[in-house]
Amino acid sequence: MGERCAVIGVGQTKHAAKREDVSIAGLVREAAERALEDAELSWADIDAVVIGKAPDMFEGVMMPELYLAPALGAVGKPMVRVHTAGSVGGSTAIVAAHLVTSGLHRRVLTVAFEKQSDSDAMWALSVPQPFSAPLLAGAGGYFAPIIRAYMRRSGAPDHIGILVAVKDRKQALKNPYAHLHMEDISFETVRDSIMLWDPIRYLETCPSSDGAAAMVLADETAAAASPRPPAWVHGMAMRSEPTMFAGRDQVNPKAGRDCAADVYAQAGITDPRGEIDVAEVYVPFSWYEPMWLENLGFAPEGEGWKLTDSGATALDGGDIPWNCSGGVLSSNPIGASGMLRFLEVAMQVRGQAGEHQVDGVRRALGHAYGGGSQFFSMWVLGDDKP
Amino acid sequence: MSGQAPEPVAVLETPIHVDYSFTAGLAQSRFLKGLAEGRFLGQRCPRCKKVYVPPRGSCPTDGVPTTDEVELGNTGTVTTYCVVNVPFQGQAIEIPYICAQILLDGANLAFMGLIQEVPADQVRMGMRVEAVWVAPDELGPTMSSVKYFRPNGEPDADYETFAEYL
Amino acid sequence: MSSPPVAVVSFAQSPQVRREDHRNEVEMLMPVIEEVFSNIKVTKDDMGFVCSGSSDYLVGAPFSFVSALDAVGVWPPMRESHVEMDGAWALYEAWTMLLSGDVETALVYSFGRSSPGELAKILALQLDPYYLAPLWPDPPALAALQARALIDAGKADEEEFATVAARSRRDARANPFAQVSSDRTTAELMAEPYVVSPLRRHALPPITDGVAAIVLAAGDRATELCERPAWISGMDHRIETHALGARDLTVSESTGLAARGAGVDRDATVDVAELHAPFAHQELILREALALGPEVSVNPSGGALAANAVMVAGLIRIGEAAKRVMDGSARRALGHATSGPCLQQNLVCALSAERPSGGR
Numbered sequence: 001m002g003e004r005c006a007v008i009g010v011g012q013t014k015h016a017a018k019r020e021d022v023s024i025a026g027l028v029r030e031a032a033e034r035a036l037e038d039a040e041l042s043w044a045d046i047d048a049v050v051i052g053k054a055p056d057m058f059e060g061v062m063m064p065e066l067y068l069a070p071a072l073g074a075v076g077k078p079m080v081r082v083h084t085a086g087s088v089g090g091s092t093a094i095v096a097a098h099l100v101t102s103g104l105h106r107r108v109l110t111v112a113f114e115k116q117s118d119s120d121a122m123w124a125l126s127v128p129q130p131f132s133a134p135l136l137a138g139a140g141g142y143f144a145p146i147i148r149a150y151m152r153r154s155g156a157p158d159h160i161g162i163l164v165a166v167k168d169r170k171q172a173l174k175n176p177y178a179h180l181h182m183e184d185i186s187f188e189t190v191r192d193s194i195m196l197w198d199p200i201r202y203l204e205t206c207p208s209s210d211g212a213a214a215m216v217l218a219d220e221t222a223a224a225a226s227p228r229p230p231a232w233v234h235g236m237a238m239r240s241e242p243t244m245f246a247g248r249d250q251v252n253p254k255a256g257r258d259c260a261a262d263v264y265a266q267a268g269i270t271d272p273r274g275e276i277d278v279a280e281v282y283v284p285f286s287w288y289e290p291m292w293l294e295n296l297g298f299a300p301e302g303e304g305w306k307l308t309d310s311g312a313t314a315l316d317g318g319d320i321p322w323n324c325s326g327g328v329l330s331s332n333p334i335g336a337s338g339m340l341r342f343l344e345v346a347m348q349v350r351g352q353a354g355e356h357q358v359d360g361v362r363r364a365l366g367h368a369y370g371g372g373s374q375f376f377s378m379w380v381l382g383d384d385k386p
Numbered sequence: 387m388s389g390q391a392p393e394p395v396a397v398l399e400t401p402i403h404v405d406y407s408f409t410a411g412l413a414q415s416r417f418l419k420g421l422a423e424g425r426f427l428g429q430r431c432p433r434c435k436k437v438y439v440p441p442r443g444s445c446p447t448d449g450v451p452t453t454d455e456v457e458l459g460n461t462g463t464v465t466t467y468c469v470v471n472v473p474f475q476g477q478a479i480e481i482p483y484i485c486a487q488i489l490l491d492g493a494n495l496a497f498m499g500l501i502q503e504v505p506a507d508q509v510r511m512g513m514r515v516e517a518v519w520v521a522p523d524e525l526g527p528t529m530s531s532v533k534y535f536r537p538n539g540e541p542d543a544d545y546e547t548f549a550e551y552l
Numbered sequence: 553m554s555s556p557p558v559a560v561v562s563f564a565q566s567p568q569v570r571r572e573d574h575r576n577e578v579e580m581l582m583p584v585i586e587e588v589f590s591n592i593k594v595t596k597d598d599m600g601f602v603c604s605g606s607s608d609y610l611v612g613a614p615f616s617f618v619s620a621l622d623a624v625g626v627w628p629p630m631r632e633s634h635v636e637m638d639g640a641w642a643l644y645e646a647w648t649m650l651l652s653g654d655v656e657t658a659l660v661y662s663f664g665r666s667s668p669g670e671l672a673k674i675l676a677l678q679l680d681p682y683y684l685a686p687l688w689p690d691p692p693a694l695a696a697l698q699a700r701a702l703i704d705a706g707k708a709d710e711e712e713f714a715t716v717a718a719r720s721r722r723d724a725r726a727n728p729f730a731q732v733s734s735d736r737t738t739a740e741l742m743a744e745p746y747v748v749s750p751l752r753r754h755a756l757p758p759i760t761d762g763v764a765a766i767v768l769a770a771g772d773r774a775t776e777l778c779e780r781p782a783w784i785s786g787m788d789h790r791i792e793t794h795a796l797g798a799r800d801l802t803v804s805e806s807t808g809l810a811a812r813g814a815g816v817d818r819d820a821t822v823d824v825a826e827l828h829a830p831f832a833h834q835e836l837i838l839r840e841a842l843a844l845g846p847e848v849s850v851n852p853s854g855g856a857l858a859a860n861a862v863m864v865a866g867l868i869r870i871g872e873a874a875k876r877v878m879d880g881s882a883r884r885a886l887g888h889a890t891s892g893p894c895l896q897q898n899l900v901c902a903l904s905a906e907r908p909s910g911g912r
Contacts, residue, residue: 063637196471
């Protein structure tokens with residue numbers, strides 16, 4: 001992996017359905033300033049900026065990094081813009097980390113955002129393509145049949161998805177930045193919410209949020225000078241596979257399994273459930289928790305749902321807490337959602353997660369995916385220098 | 387100068403209208419012309435021999451041009467599906483309805499299609515279906531030439547026959 | 553830890569055309585990727601990383617890079633990434649990956665069709681969404697402001713713009729991939745009417761559809777694959793403020809900074825420079841920023857005035873520069889890419905026939 005790399009500053013916005021109080025520049029700056037503050041650095045200390053977001057049509061601005069350069073203190077510096085669909089927040093952090101591991105830069109600011117309320121995001125996702133099939137199902141319609149296939153394969157009972165939705169929303173109550181704070185969330189409220197795309201209920205889906213995330217990544221020298229404990233990168237990886245091909249396993253995609261195997265090998269992990277203390281995993285629909293538990297090797301194939309069912313993934317009493325921040329089910333600024341996963345595990349390793357902190361975290365997994373479950377990015381952070 | 391701060395401007399509307407002319411591509415053009423004749427035309431990868439319909443001109447796993455044209459029949463199997471209960475922008479069908487992945491006989495990739503002429507709660511994985519086309523004078527180079535799919539009365543396909551297409 | 557040096561070992565491009573009517577992006581990319589591999593007798597399975605550059609707004613569809621991936625065939629799953637930028641920055645990302653030692657080969661490609669939409673209008677969407685975009689100033693208008701500033705500062709005149717254009721189009725005659733070539737004198741070009749004063753038609757780039765691909769390799773792998781690899785002796789890129797009023801448009805500070813970062817300066821001159829100057833006067837600004845003397849061959853391919861597929865033209869500059877090193881006609885070469893209005897962001901890639909001791 002070249003030079004060592006560590007997270008020395010994190011910052012995120014308050015996520016909300018509409019952040020009409022800030023411009024796009026104001027939104028990214030809110031996260032970036034918090035990251036700099038956390039690292040006790042100023043804009044001048046930053047060598048390069050790597051920014052990511054999902055499609056430009058979400059805000060109606062083409063390559064918004066050009067306009068955002070001054071707001072992010074990038075003038076006179078290198079600036080890179082990443083776009084890898086839903087995994088982009090994670091990929092952006094990895095691209096930024098490579099600017100450090102390559103030995104090119106000492107301190108890199110990485111930022112991801114989405115301000116979906118600025119445009120019509122649902123429209124942007126469904127621009128009609130001539131000659132292709134009329135849009136039949138809407139966003140969840142793509143994933144619902146895959147979830148049905150998982151239920152069939154694993155024999156998972158119907159209530160598993162509900163458990164995840166309740167757990168993540170309860171955990172979000174402990175995260176002041178989370179978009180959804182549903183004080184009265186319960187098994188019944190989720191179960192009785194409208195069935196949107198059977199088997200996906202309304203409260204089993206992620207919200208649409210405005211928000212941004214930022215991190216300062218540093219090399220060994222800069223990490224040593226950092227006032228707070230660094231979270232060291234022990235492994236990072238990206239994997240992609242084609243959207244559609246004959247025999248593709250969309251329930252348990254090989255790209256996800258390969259990506260996890262790569263990142264675990266780098267970090268020297270052989271038993272993910274035993275060796276990872278906490279994970280932030282991209283779960284936009286509740287059922288993706290059991291599916292990813294299997295894909296990421298926390299449970300044998302077909303048995304991920306049993307972990308969820310037993311409470312193993314809960315912050316309160318679980319042995320492998322997933323999404324203590326409330327996860328994507330509670331905040332979903334699409335382009336930033338992946339980076340929030342990467343950032344939240346940095347907070348856990350650095351012991352700064354506040355009410356949703358897990359005790360004694362030494363190693364943590366951040367995960368993002370996108371497209372039709374085809375793009376994956378992951379990193380493992382640890383409190384010790386690798 | 388009054389001492390009060392002015393009301394902030396929170397929203398600024400900029401309508402954007404851009405026209406694009408879209409190029410379907412060589413392979414998709416063949417497929418669309420087939421639809422105008424009421425036929426499904428796929429393409430086979432010369433390397434892995436998988437049949438793709440609609441064809442996109444390349445084999446997504448081998449990255450080579452798919453050159454051999456294959457005509458597929460009108461029947462297929464529902465591999466998986468969802469029940470759509472949510473109204474959304476641009477929706478043309480009354481909810482609830484079934485959106486299914488349909489694997490045409492002889493094809494190696496399912497595509498999304500609408501299931502009609504059967505109550506939503508009777509659709510199942512493995513159900514055998516056939517395409518219902520629009521009237522001959524309404525056929526055109528568009529997916530809209532296929533009105534929907536409906537059960538064709540054959541017994542359900544075994545799970546094993548389509549399990550790898552889930 | 554010292555990382556191995558990285559080199560361009562293969563380059564391919566499609567014919568650059570006004571309008572690709574029949575093939576879609578995947579069908580345009582497939583033969584080019586096939587060629588960039590067959591040049592050096594490798595396949596996708598030999599690639600450690602894949603990185604691409606493109607823009608959804610050019611295509612008019614979100615996630616347009618996703619289906620383009622079918623031209624590669626990323627199966628079994630591959631390490632892969634995408635920048636919403638010119639392919640030159642995809643090459644930069646791949647370079648950082650190779651320098652990190654994670655992989656030793658990478659495929660870089662980009663696709664750009666400027667013809668399907670209304671290009672001038674689409675590029676106006678790159679501007680500040682609150683103050684500038686609603687006014688819809690198009691790139692030729694903004695470039696004309698820059699050209700006017702250059703004239704007013706006494707740094708260039710319209711005849712010099714025409715001289716750049718005449719030379720570029722003349723050189724393009726030897727480039728089989730070029731879209732626009734001609735043999736016209738400066739005086740003939742000066743007789744054209746203005747499109748946007750002070751820019752005449754010849755000073756503007758064509759609207760182009762095209763794709764390109766490059767293979768990078770590190771260390772000994774590069775010499776195994778290629779007889780004369782074009783070693784990257786340095787690469788850097790810098791961005792300037794978006795506020796045009798806050799910039800001196802007659803200079804390119806970011807190009808100067810990037811050149812220094814890439815190790816290009818007066819002491820290390822190059823034989824060939826491929827500059828991404830979509831508008832004729834921008835070549836003059838870039839020459840000055842890069843301190844290129846009259847002995848340097850600038851844009852022997854014809855440059856962006858001969859073909860300017862947006863998102864691809866920058867990557868092609870690096871490919872064209874590397875080609876001269878790989879074919880032995882240059883010892884040192886420079887590829888440059890630009891992005892944003894009036895040369896807002898610039899990348900400089902320094903290439904050499906001599907293998908550097910380290911990667912950066």
